[in-house]
Amino acid sequence: MSAPQPDLDRIVAIDVHTHVQASVDEADPTPSEGGKALADYFGAPPVVPTIPDLAAFYRERRMMCVAFPVNTSWATGREQRVSNDEVCRQAALAADVVIPFGSVDPHGGKAAAREIRRLATEYPIKGIKFHPSSQAFFPDDRDTYPLYEAMEETGLIALFHSGQTGVGARQRGGGGIRLKYSHPMCVDDVAVDFPDLKIILAHPSFPWQEEALAVAGHKPNVYIDLSGWSPKYFPPILVQYARTLLKSKVLFGTDYPVLTPEKWLTEFDKLGFADDVRKLVLKDNAAKLLGLVAA
Known part of the structure; x- marks a missing residue:
């Protein structure tokens, strides 16, 4: 039987930021200690979704979602909980709703670049997720450039966490997470040196929101997703730019499972976006960026 197609x-919306946190091979998946702390920080239940879980959840809501793991093996010594291959294989079975992104160790150099090229060759993957604070690297470190070269060559999108993170928040020493790595200006050099690499700056980039808006406004290959924050906390300047100058470069995202689409949309609809701009943010901008429709 062929997989369903979108x-x-x-579809009413495309959530460009959701996390795969458990493998289908786990008999009784439970959250990690870090996952429990993160859920507590957001006041969310400690859900650990598999790709089939995400597919069922978003299909019920007539939405699509970008789904990814995060590889923090160098920084933490822990192996990636869900492999890139599993993400891609399971997403192919739910292609009507799930859009797969992979993750690689940014300290992996040429080996990580080979993994990116392999994934792009073997699967209809759309991008790679990076979390500089959790992975302990600066995006503009020249040692990571082989990864961006591979992504630019294969047409994959680079999704970078930016700004503060709930990971490690309120834990002793911030759980070892250093916020400095996720300054959005660290992505500016990447956008210059790889002008054909599509880049998403994830989240309102607190406390560097104006810098993120400057990069996205200046570099045509840089976009911003609005995940990880309830819209009621969005800085006014972000709302203003999303309504106007950057209305074609801002993307709906939740950071599910720590935020649900219902909670995000309830708060977003209080911001008074015009219907045409709301449609751009929730669906049309992502559909073009992800190649689901002609740009």
Whole structure:
């Protein structure tokens, strides 16, 4: 049986930021200690979704989602809980709703670049997720450039966490997480040196929101997703730019499972976006960026 394909006329939104936190091979998946702390920080239940879980959740809501793991093996010594291959294989079975992104160790150099090229060759993967604070690297470190070269060559999107993170928040020493790595200006050099690499700056980039807006406004290959924060906390300047100058470069995202689409949309709808701009943010901008429709 062939996998179902997306029906964009039926889809109401595309969430560009969701986490795969458990493998389908785990008999009784439980959250890690860090995952429990993160859920507590956001006041969310400690859900650990698999790809099939995400597919069922978003299909019920007539939404699509970008789904990814995060590889922090160098920084933490822990192996990636869900492999890139599993993400891609399971996403192929739910292609009507799930859009797969992979993750690689940014300290992996040429080996990580080979992994990126392999994934792009073997699967219809759309991008790679980076979390500089959790992975302990500066995006503009020249040692990571082989990864961006591979992504630019294969047409993959680079999704970078930016700004403060709930990971490690309120834990002793911040759980070892250093916020400095996720300054959005660290992505500016990447956008210059790889002008054909599509880049998403994830989240309102507190406390560097104006810098993120400057990079996205200046570099045509840089976008911003609005995940990880309830819209009621969005800085006014972000709301203003999303309504106007950057209305074609801002993307709906939740950071599920720590935020649900219902909670995010309830708060977003209080911001008074015009219907045409709301449609751009929730669906159309992502559909073009992800190649689901002609740009």
